[in-house]
Amino acid sequence: MLASSPLRSCRVGLPRSNNLVIPKPSPSSIAHSTQPAATPSSLDNRRQLATQAQTLGSKPSSKGPTAVVLLNLGGPKTLDDVGDFLSRLFHDRELIQLPFQSRLAPLIAKRRTPKIQAQYDKIGGGSPILRWTQTQGKAMTELLDELHPETAPHKAYTAFRYARPLTEETFDEMAEDGVTRAVGFTQYPQYSCSTTGSSLNELYREIQRRKDRGAPEANIQWSVIDRWPTYPLLIESFAKRIEAVLETYPEDKRDKVPIMFSAHSLPMQVVSGRGDPYPGEVAATVSKVMDRLGWRNPYRLTWQSQVGPSAWLGPQTSDTVKGWAKQGHKDAVVVPIAFTSDHIETLYELDIELQEEAEELGMTLKRAESLNDDPTFIRAMAEITASHLSAIHGTGFKGSFEDAPGKSVWNQGLTSNQMQLRCPGCINPVCGESKSFFAGKTSS
């Protein structure tokens, strides 16, 4: 459990830059890469990256693996872990802001623990998210070694925000392995400051803490895959999961049953007040999945997991079921569209809670399986990492469904261009510092 609010930890010891150390390709292979004709602006970017790569000449090459750090919120492994998990969650000022937070957070967590323990009890006594993340990480790095040998060997690490392994534990492991180059890979395809933003800020703070105590792993060279809402193989993976469910309906229903894409909601204070990009990125995923499905079925994007009395983005998933039941619908397909593996929101909220509500209303819901260890999804993870590394190293990797390398939001350099734009209502200075740091800019 974090001892105090993460926001307080880190206002000193900022780095001057995060120049990239490139372990494998020679400067000449970068100068003569197979990238398509570059625009003046992307040329600037390439020159900057090439300069970074050339500085490598004078440095010893790394013996550690290229780390791929899978960032996620995590979940309690056992019922005994629920209290600590909730306490960390309520301490996170990037997720939720409470008065007297460092004192209130443990109290709220304690009060909620029995209820949440009961929910985890119903799904087998704990969250499967660590198991899934480790399975995904292992499979994807094996494939990544083949796809992008220039940066091999790759090793997957897990860094959870509210459960073990926490960022600091992951850092210890990377230090032991002699890692000097790491990719922070958010496991939320759609960016929110409450999720990916919080993970990246925590990562940034941990780097500063290690820098302050002179630890060598503070010099690990980072880049981040900060969003990938429309990555073609991700879309393919979702679409296949949905098609598998649609196949279970008789022909006359198959293209008429409505699809409910359900994503975790956010408070309106975050959506309208701060201007978080998440709702739009989730909608982008949905639109691309519907493109891929040929717009066969009618659909809605709905929002789940609202808590507390304040206004959250809707329509709520459960209200949608109620509304459709009233309108005479008997069937719907439910698709978790903002999570890539099972956890409480799918296994309890959708599979138990929502199913019970639907049954009472005379509706039959079928849920598209989470991506979990779907081979298409594992390939998505590996290809996007290869694509990201390729954009930095100029190795010309092209994913299965990509027309050309290096022209989308996930392969623009050390971060996406989009990540560098803060939310219009952002008043968290760590966001600005963290974004500059990961972009390799001198922090202010």
Added chain:
Amino acid sequence: MLASSPLRSCRVGLPRSNNLVIPKPSPSSIAHSTQPAATPSSLDNRRQLATQAQTLGSKPSSKGPTAVVLLNLGGPKTLDDVGDFLSRLFHDRELIQLPFQSRLAPLIAKRRTPKIQAQYDKIGGGSPILRWTQTQGKAMTELLDELHPETAPHKAYTAFRYARPLTEETFDEMAEDGVTRAVGFTQYPQYSCSTTGSSLNELYREIQRRKDRGAPEANIQWSVIDRWPTYPLLIESFAKRIEAVLETYPEDKRDKVPIMFSAHSLPMQVVSGRGDPYPGEVAATVSKVMDRLGWRNPYRLTWQSQVGPSAWLGPQTSDTVKGWAKQGHKDAVVVPIAFTSDHIETLYELDIELQEEAEELGMTLKRAESLNDDPTFIRAMAEITASHLSAIHGTGFKGSFEDAPGKSVWNQGLTSNQMQLRCPGCINPVCGESKSFFAGKTSS
């Protein structure tokens, strides 16, 4: 001005069906069309359409043109028209629901008239929307005659919701022209029940009114293009407008200046309460435009034109400018992403009001020109109509940027599949009736 609430007008005299009369192609050309291999479900759809086409054999072919009816809210042509425009707007229960609406609407309209007149005065004394719509309609139907001769000649009509020509006037014109086949083509690329839904419901009510008095034009055969948020040529047109603005920046700024995509907002009661699909469809447009631009610049989707004390979807466009100014941004590109021609929201709200706010904050905004008479946009309008007609008539038309005919949301038959799914929180019975009618189903 409508004498009373539109919702009251039409609960009787519902049609049994809206079977399509196809003026040109023979049943054999439909049976042997060049459409790609069909799935069982789209086969069903094709069979249904072919059956509708075959019924043509026994009917006289039409002498009137194929009507393409451009649906939009409209705007007051002169300052004297502002009062009537506002009164119609506040009467529309599909846009806004007030207590004692038929008595309150004229009062609110009267109170607001001077303020809105002053705004129109600043943009030249009236809305240019009729002029733009007529220019677009004429140019697009000329091209459409070439692209889809099977349904030529085509003639463009305008039907505004709150300004002249109103739906009833348009109907009179179509009756005079001997129209028997019409496409209702929403000029809002992204569907909202408050905009396209309101226009289609009004069209449906007008059809019923004419049916009640036995007018022959009540038998016009309709299909609708109800949404086209990601139509490839629409995206191309937006992207070119943005590129033209970006070109005006020096090279070192060009790919760094943030883009603000601004769309008309909606009350949260409509977004979260009713579950309107509009925000997601606007986000889909934005994502595709950014795809086309290679995600060069950072961007945000923001929402404008909020009125009244209730909560609306944000972040608000003007708050975004304030936030960015605070964060030190000096420049931004503003892109109206949910309107296709200029009117008060672009010419006054963005070009005058927002510009003044930005200047006070030391920011320089440049606005992407509205699509207006952009030849790429005119082609978009013509191709999407050809694509829609082709899907119904099986003529195999393929748009400039389409891989294959007949597989997206705008060319699925008489309406999109998506239009047949009502909002989960919808309690307006006319929505259900109107959707069934335009889909050619027997209304209940």
